[in-house]
Every structure is written in C-alpha cells, then in structure tokens.
Amino acid sequence: MKKVLIVCYYWPPAGGPGVQRWLKFVKYLPEFDIEPIVFVPKNANYPIIDDSLLKEIPKNIRVIKQNIFEPYGLAAIFSKKKTNRISSGIIPKHEKQSVIERLFLWIRGNFFIPDARKYWVKPSVKTLSKLIKEENIQTVVTTGPPHSVQLIGLKLKSKFNLNWVADFRDPWTSIGYHKKLKLTEYSQQKHKILEKQVLNFADKVLVTSKATKQEFEHITSKPIEVITNGYDGLKIETTLDKSFTISHIGSLLTDRNPVLLWEVLKELCDSHQAFKKVLQIQLIGVIGDGVKESLAQYGLCDVVFDRGYVSHSEVLTLQAKSQVLLLLEIDAAETQGIIPGKLFEYLNARRPILALGPINWEAGAMVEETKSGASFTPKDKLGLKNVLLKWFNAYQKGELILNSEGIENYSRRELTRKLAKSISWESS
Structure with a gap:
C-alpha cells in the first residue's frame, strides 16, 4: 500500500x-x-x-x-x-x-x-x-x-x-x-x-x-x-413526519436568513388553515439572532421547533423523516460556487430540497439537475409560493415523493x- x-x-x-x-x-x-x-x-x-x-x-x-x-x-x-x-x-x-x-x-x-x-x-x-x-x-x-x-x-x-x-x-x-x-x-x-x-x-x-x-x-x-x-451509506428507511416539516440542518447564519420564505409561509398560513395546522419549521444547529427576529416578525415562532445541535447520526434520521429539506446560501456573487456539505446528505435522504440562493448558484443547479427539488433566488416569490403549494398538495395526498437521478455519483x-x-x- x-x-x-x-x-x-x-x-x-x-x-x-x-x-x-x-x-x-x-x-x-x-x-x-x-x-x-x-x-x-x-x-x-x-x-x-x-x-x-x-x-x-x-x-x-x-x-x-x-x-x-x-x-x-x-x-x-x-x-x-x-x-x-x-x-x-x-x-x-x-x-x-x-x-x-x-x-x-x-x-x-x-x-x-x-x-x-x-x-x-x-x-x-x-x-x-x-x-x-x-x-x-x-x-x-x-x-x-x-x-x-x-x-x-x-x-x-x-x-x-x-x-x-x-x-x-x-x-x-x-x-x-x-x-x-x-x-x-x-x-x-x-x-x-x-x-x-x-x-x-x-x-x-x-x-x-x-x-x-x-x-x-x-x-x-x-x-x-x-x-x-x-454522502455516506444507504438511504435511511424511516416513517415520514406527520407534520408538513420544513427542516434546515446546520448553522443558520443571519446573512442566510431567508426572509422571503418566512414571508411566503406567513401568507400561506393566513390563507390556508390546513397549511397552518400542519406546518412545522425544524431548525437543527445554531441560529443567528436575525433569523429569530424575522421568525417573530412574521408570527412563525409557534411553528418553529429549534432543536439546537444534535449528533450526526440523529441528523441523518431527522432529515430522512422531513417532508422538505431547506438549503440556503447568502445572496451574493461570491457565494455562487459554495456547495454546502449538507446538500449531499440531503440528496441521499431523497426528500424534496427547497434551495434558496444567488443566481447561477452551483448547488441550486445540482438540485435541479438531479431532479431532487427546486431552486429559487431570494426574489422569486411567486415561484417559491407555487412550489410550496404543489408540494403541500402532494403531501396531503401522501404523494410527496422524488424520482431523483444520478446521486450515486456523490457517494x-x-x-x-x-x-x-x-x-x-x-x-x-
């Protein structure tokens, strides 16, 4: 050797x-x-x-x-x-x-x-x-x-x-x-x-x-x-959350604060009682003060589950159980090439990925290419709202599933x- x-x-x-x-x-x-x-x-x-x-x-x-x-x-x-x-x-x-x-x-x-x-x-x-x-x-x-x-x-x-x-x-x-x-x-x-x-x-x-x-x-x-x-290992087989869980794994810095998402979720809660009843925002890791302030501003604190830091093995199970996985990046030209490590474990979890980041974001393109979810810039409010409604409707029918492609290349x-x-x- x-x-x-x-x-x-x-x-x-x-x-x-x-x-x-x-x-x-x-x-x-x-x-x-x-x-x-x-x-x-x-x-x-x-x-x-x-x-x-x-x-x-x-x-x-x-x-x-x-x-x-x-x-x-x-x-x-x-x-x-x-x-x-x-x-x-x-x-x-x-x-x-x-x-x-x-x-x-x-x-x-x-x-x-x-x-x-x-x-x-x-x-x-x-x-x-x-x-x-x-x-x-x-x-x-x-x-x-x-x-x-x-x-x-x-x-x-x-x-x-x-x-x-x-x-x-x-x-x-x-x-x-x-x-x-x-x-x-x-x-x-x-x-x-x-x-x-x-x-x-x-x-x-x-x-x-x-x-x-x-x-x-x-x-x-x-x-x-x-x-x-x-990613390492096989897909974890587990029962999905009964709630419409949108989970973010890892430190959520204030600069990555997805204000548009909080705004859209607030509007969906106001206009769809069924959505409000089952929505859960699950945050795993350190959360910036600005993120907490925005969640409070949009009245979402009641649907937030702040888990703090958990072990890596527990993370794998929690993301496999989630209905939607949230991938975020700072909206700036210099972050276009940042590919968060969590993306690959998201891919292996085979749950829909909601990516919000800069235009021409490399990680967002990977989400789209592997058919693992949808990617938006932080200004595309209509597209973001439409895909959340689409996924929520599929969730209600028990049909929120993925047919992703080519993720084996990232093992x-x-x-x-x-x-x-x-x-x-x-x-x-």
Missing part, C-alpha cells in the same frame, strides 16, 4: 460539516491501495463537539496527534459564547456587534494570519519532518480551512521532494466571512500573498466546486481538480475512488 500523510484540523470529536470530508475519505482509501496516516491537533478548541463521530474513525487507521495552542482558549475567558460563535464563522452584523465582538474580530483578522491556528504550523512541521523521513512518505495532503494547515504543506514542500496536494473545502480570500474580519490593507495583502504561495507551490489543488476552480485558475497554472463533498466511495486516482497521478 502507498502511504499518504493527511493533515487536517477538524477531526472527531469535532462536530459540524468540516470533519466529514476527510473522515470519509480515510474510511475508503484503503480499498484503493492507499494507507492514510492522519495528523490532527491533540487538544483543539473545537466550537462544536460530536462524540458520536469517534465511533466512525476506522480502527485500522493510524492517527497522530500534535498539541496545539489556540488564542481562542484565552479569549474565551472574557466570553466563551461569543468566541465560539466567531470561531464557527457566525459573525453578527456590524450594528449588532458588541464592543467585545468587534475587538475579537479585529484582533482575529489582523494578528492571526491566516487564522488563529497559526501556532500549530511550526511544531507540526517539526513532528512531520521526522515522520516523513522515517516512513519514506512521498505524498502529503493538507486540507483547509483553517488555511494555516496549508502552510504546513507549504513548509514541508520546501524541505522535501514530495508530492503535495492542497485541498480547499472552501475558498480563501473570497469567502463571505473574510470581509467581516476588519482586515487592514496590509492584512488583506498578506492573505493574498499566502494564498498565491500555496496555490503555486502545491503540486495539485483540490476544490469542492467548479466556481472555486475557476477562481483559482486566475491565480495559478497548477492542476486543479473538482472533487465535491458527498463517498465513488468520490474516494476519484481521489485515489488523483493521488496516484501525483506519484506517477
């Missing part, structure tokens, strides 16, 4: 979408004659914990851990809740930020470049340099964000004649929350310089969307391959097959 070193920050017991991609790749790589050696932080300050994911780590996989110092731990002395929210990418609008939040953001953006995990780079390079020599490792994969992980790959590449694959689960300088970090001009330029160095020194770049590939092609001529996120095993070929190409 070929040994491949995989360096990542998010690893069980970390919860949330960031941990899923490489946890699943690692699970299937041995089937393709690749032995993954995983390198992760030992005492990371994860904003979300999901102990159930520890059971999903393959028993035959070697996991090496290195202590990490994170300033978020010190900042939490002043406000643990606010620190965790910022660490998770949940940044309130400027006018609603407290003095402490504004200070944290400014310090985070300008003192910790590319991010607050930067102090993990130097000790990790030292530990991994010894490992690479002892194990004769020829291929290293780094995955971000956090993008400080990419700097580990950059430094290892400068020391050894190895194949370095830089995996980007999200863009770097173009992602939405990057603009909210109150960066000085110097800090902005430093981010771009580091981004350019990583993209040009890596032997291959992996991205999760076509839009990110197109963006990076303006920065580097190195090979860039799209390997999306995916974790098939995606790992593609990854294995990509890594083998690097070593040829």
Whole structure:
C-alpha cells in the first residue's frame, strides 16, 4: 500500500460539516491501495463537539496527534459564547456587534494570519519532518480551512521532494466571512500573498466546486481538480413526519436568513388553515439572532421547533423523516460556487430540497439537475409560493415523493475512488 500523510484540523470529536470530508475519505482509501496516516491537533478548541463521530474513525487507521495552542482558549475567558460563535464563522452584523465582538474580530483578522491556528504550523512541521523521513512518505495532503494547515504543506514542500496536494473545502480570500474580519490593507495583502504561495507551490489543488476552480485558475497554472463533498451509506428507511416539516440542518447564519420564505409561509398560513395546522419549521444547529427576529416578525415562532445541535447520526434520521429539506446560501456573487456539505446528505435522504440562493448558484443547479427539488433566488416569490403549494398538495395526498437521478455519483466511495486516482497521478 502507498502511504499518504493527511493533515487536517477538524477531526472527531469535532462536530459540524468540516470533519466529514476527510473522515470519509480515510474510511475508503484503503480499498484503493492507499494507507492514510492522519495528523490532527491533540487538544483543539473545537466550537462544536460530536462524540458520536469517534465511533466512525476506522480502527485500522493510524492517527497522530500534535498539541496545539489556540488564542481562542484565552479569549474565551472574557466570553466563551461569543468566541465560539466567531470561531464557527457566525459573525453578527456590524450594528449588532458588541464592543467585545468587534475587538475579537479585529484582533482575529489582523494578528492571526491566516487564522488563529497559526501556532500549530511550526511544531507540526517539526513532528512531520521526522515522520516523513522515517516512513519514506512521498505524498502529503493538507486540507483547509483553517488555511494555516496549508502552510504546513507549504513548509514541508520546501524541505522535501514530495508530492503535495492542497485541498480547499472552501475558498480563501473570497469567502463571505473574510470581509467581516476588519482586515487592514496590509492584512488583506498578506492573505493574498499566502494564498498565491500555496496555490503555486502545491503540486495539485483540490476544490469542492467548479466556481472555486475557476477562481483559482486566475491565480495559478497548477492542476486543479473538482472533487465535491458527498454522502455516506444507504438511504435511511424511516416513517415520514406527520407534520408538513420544513427542516434546515446546520448553522443558520443571519446573512442566510431567508426572509422571503418566512414571508411566503406567513401568507400561506393566513390563507390556508390546513397549511397552518400542519406546518412545522425544524431548525437543527445554531441560529443567528436575525433569523429569530424575522421568525417573530412574521408570527412563525409557534411553528418553529429549534432543536439546537444534535449528533450526526440523529441528523441523518431527522432529515430522512422531513417532508422538505431547506438549503440556503447568502445572496451574493461570491457565494455562487459554495456547495454546502449538507446538500449531499440531503440528496441521499431523497426528500424534496427547497434551495434558496444567488443566481447561477452551483448547488441550486445540482438540485435541479438531479431532479431532487427546486431552486429559487431570494426574489422569486411567486415561484417559491407555487412550489410550496404543489408540494403541500402532494403531501396531503401522501404523494410527496422524488424520482431523483444520478446521486450515486456523490457517494463517498465513488468520490474516494476519484481521489485515489488523483493521488496516484501525483506519484506517477
């Protein structure tokens, strides 16, 4: 078997979408004659914990851990809740930020470049340099964000004649929350310089969307391959909710607040008593204050079921039981290439997906192409209302079902097959 070193920050017991991609790749790589050696932080300050994911780590996989110092731990002395929210990418609008939040953001953006995990780079390079020599490792994969992980790959590449694959689960300088970090001009330029160095020194770049590939092609001529996120396992067979449940899985940031949807649901409740009687809005994960305010404004609080964070295994069951699954993205040009990881598990749940996002949204196009639901911009009120009524009528008849196509291409095993070929190409 070929040994491949995989360096990542998010690893069980970390919860949330960031941990899923490489946890699943690692699970299937041995089937393709690749032995993954995983390198992760030992005492990371994860904003979300999901102990159930520890059971999903393959028993035959070697996991090496290195202590990490994170300033978020010190900042939490002043406000643990606010620190965790910022660490998770949940940044309130400027006018609603407290003095402490504004200070944290400014310090985070300008003192910790590319991010607050930067102090993990130097000790990790030292530990991994010894490992690479002892194990004769020829291929290293780094995955971000956090993008400080990419700097580990950059430094290892400068020391050894190895194949370095830089995996980007999200863009770097173009992602939405990057603009909210109150960066000085110097800090902005430093981010771009580091981004350019990583993209040009890596032997291959992996991205999760076509839009990110197109963006990076303006920065580097190195090979860039799209390997999306995916779903794992078979469809969960369960009884559907009796209510007309519209479920959103994951953090619902204020910037993703689907105001038009709340408006449409309010109008449908006012005009259709049968609709109002069975509607349930199920929110699973952290909810932004602006979202809560909008739900109250449209009088929908009585039909909202706020579950908070639940384990990944429970999420799979809840989304399989839902009548409709809600997929949201910020309405902006820079989010057109964002494909939320939850989309693929939505696809596997085989429940109708209601997607609301920017025009030319890549994720919305995937929903339409696989016949897994309907996609709208946040301005298409008539289309949104019509499809909700159509689905509600089908629900009343017990006929709200899907005949989706091609979702097997997004299974974790098939995606790992593609990854294995990509890594083998690097070593040829």
